[in-house]
Amino acid sequence: MSLSNRHLLxxxxxxxxxxxxxLETARTFREVLERPIKKVPTLQGKTIVNxxxxxxxxxxxxxxxxxxxLSADTINFSTSTSSAKKGETFKDTVRNIEAMKVDMIxxxxxxxxxxxxxxxxxxxxxxxxxxxxxxxxxQGLLDMYSIREKFxxxxxxxxxxxxxxxxxxxxxxxxxxLKTMGAEVSVCGPATMIPLGIESLGVKVYHRIxxxxxxxxxxxxxxxxxxxxxxxxIPSLREYHKFFGITSDRIEKHNRExxxxxxxxxxxxxxxxxxxxxxPYQVILDQVTNGVAVRMAVLYLLGTxx
Amino acid sequence: xxxxxxxxxxxxxxxTVTRLAHEILERNKGSQNVVLIxxxxxxxxxxxxxKEKIKEIDRxxxxxxxxxxxxxxxxxxxxxxxxEISVTDITFDVNDKDIILIDDVLYTGRTVRAALxxxxxxxxxxxxxxxxxxxxxxRELPIRADFVGKNIPTSIxxxxxxxxxxxxxxxxxxxxxxxxxx
Numbered sequence: 065m066s067l068s069n070r071h072l073l074x075x076x077x078x079x080x081x082x083x084x085x086x087l088e089t090a091r092t093f094r095e096v097l098e099r100p101i102k103k104v105p106t107l108q109g110k111t112i113v114n115x116x117x118x119x120x121x122x123x124x125x126x127x128x129x130x131x132x133x134l135s136a137d138t139i140n141f142s143t144s145t146s147s148a149k150k151g152e153t154f155k156d157t158v159r160n161i162e163a164m165k166v167d168m169i170x171x172x173x174x175x176x177x178x179x180x181x182x183x184x185x186x187x188x189x190x191x192x193x194x195x196x197x198x199x200x201x202x203q204g205l206l207d208m209y210s211i212r213e214k215f216x217x218x219x220x221x222x223x224x225x226x227x228x229x230x231x232x233x234x235x236x237x238x239x240x241x242l243k244t245m246g247a248e249v250s251v252c253g254p255a256t257m258i259p260l261g262i263e264s265l266g267v268k269v270y271h272r273i274x275x276x277x278x279x280x281x282x283x284x285x286x287x288x289x290x291x292x293x294x295x296x297x298i299p300s301l302r303e304y305h306k307f308f309g310i311t312s313d314r315i316e317k318h319n320r321e322x323x324x325x326x327x328x329x330x331x332x333x334x335x336x337x338x339x340x341x342x343x344p345y346q347v348i349l350d351q352v353t354n355g356v357a358v359r360m361a362v363l364y365l366l367g368t369x370x
Numbered sequence: 371x372x373x374x375x376x377x378x379x380x381x382x383x384x385x386t387v388t389r390l391a392h393e394i395l396e397r398n399k400g401s402q403n404v405v406l407i408x409x410x411x412x413x414x415x416x417x418x419x420x421k422e423k424i425k426e427i428d429r430x431x432x433x434x435x436x437x438x439x440x441x442x443x444x445x446x447x448x449x450x451x452x453x454e455i456s457v458t459d460i461t462f463d464v465n466d467k468d469i470i471l472i473d474d475v476l477y478t479g480r481t482v483r484a485a486l487x488x489x490x491x492x493x494x495x496x497x498x499x500x501x502x503x504x505x506x507x508x509r510e511l512p513i514r515a516d517f518v519g520k521n522i523p524t525s526i527x528x529x530x531x532x533x534x535x536x537x538x539x540x541x542x543x544x545x546x547x548x549x550x551x552x
Contacts, residue, residue: 066452092455092458095457096441099492100492105441106442106446365452368446368452
């Protein structure tokens with residue numbers, strides 16, 4: 065069994081068998097992470113560059129840890145400390161890095177489509193770690209892994225993505241991946257944050273959080289991204305919290321099991337109340353642990369492909 | 371499957387498992403410190419059978435786990451097909467234990483090498499002993515088995531197939547012609 069594509073650019077169009085293979089493989093690595101020595105020699109001799117043009121804590125550390133635990137050699141590149149500051153073009157930077165013989169590139173960039181472009185100018189396997197408001201496939205995969213871990217399945221599950229769907233790459237990757245796996249996906253948020261015509265992706269739209277909570281088993285709650293001008297689309301953070309924030313009261317009112325995911329970093333008191341962020345319904349820290357396993361799976365499957 | 375000979379039948383298979391269980395108990399003076407680790411896939415079932423036998427003979431039940439050593443293999447760069455990996459399931463502490471590593475066929479020794487590395491990452495066992503159903507020769511590494519069901523000298527063009535009821539329809543060992551590689 066191998067993946068059908070040698071890059072992971074997004075979950076759009078990725079066949080069900082591939083997603084299944086990644087999730088199954090991640091289970092193996094989840095076990096490795098429980099061992100006293102959390103390292104296997106599988107990618108010995110492979111060189112991986114983490115090309116981060118946009119800030120990141122979780123994703124970069126997660127990728128780096130995954131690479132180290134597979135014994136790959138890793139190089140970190142971030143714009144703030146590189147020659148990109150001196151005006152070198154993206155293409156030149158990549159060409160130069162490639163001249164040093166790298167096998168894989170993990171890329172994060174503020175512009176959608178950069179990973180796709182990379183596949184044209186580099187021979188390495190490309191993994192998208194978030195491109196603009198397009199996709200963030202490994203986040204989508206780790207969300208699916210975490211949901212599946214909780215319910216034992218994805219098919220037929222009702223999952224609602226809550227928040228600024230219009231500017232979220234996490235939302236798109238979740239929608240594509242979950243739909244492929246047979247889940248029923250919906251989105252919920254103020255009208256200014258739900259893109260027009262999103263129904264064409266086969267998702268239901270809610271504008272009231274209580275209705276969404278009554279009808280779904282999983283809420284994937286997105287972060288209100290102030291750096292992407294979320295403030296212009298809502299009157300105030302307080303008002304957003306009042307109408308869309310997930311609170312213990314709201315959960316208890318529905319009196320049923322509900323699982324809450326959040327890609328982090330959390331704005332406490334905005335999309336989640338502190339109580340919920342630390343409460344029994346969330347799997348936020350499991351998501352982080354699973355993230356390393358899922359990324360190991362992706363690196364393994366792409367890195368050992370022939 | 372292009373069969374050349376049936377080497378062990380069902381009765382023989384059961385007798386061999388019984389002997390292996392006795393030998394393991396003899397060498398380790400009982401089963402107090404013994405843990406059985408089967409290698410995916412058939413080694414796993416063989417380990418279960420040996421565990422049942424030890425239970426019958428010694429009235430004790432050694433701990434039992436399964437190991438997948440795929441991630442430690444040395445042939446990722448040369449193989450054409452990506453190997454499937456499954457989960458290692460060893461829930462007990464291996465430190466200071468006498469580990470019996472169990473597999474169906476011993477051939478080049480490369481899988482065993484990978485398994486040894488994998489086990490070392492789990493702790494520091496007292497000893498690791500190797501138990502196989504069939505030793506077919508052609509070693510490429512300095513590895514030998516401590517307990518052998520049957521030695522079958524083979525040619526490179528032959529293969530040994532161990533079949534077990536858990537996943538096949540019978541208990542038997544066959545010598546077959548290797549499928550041509552094209």
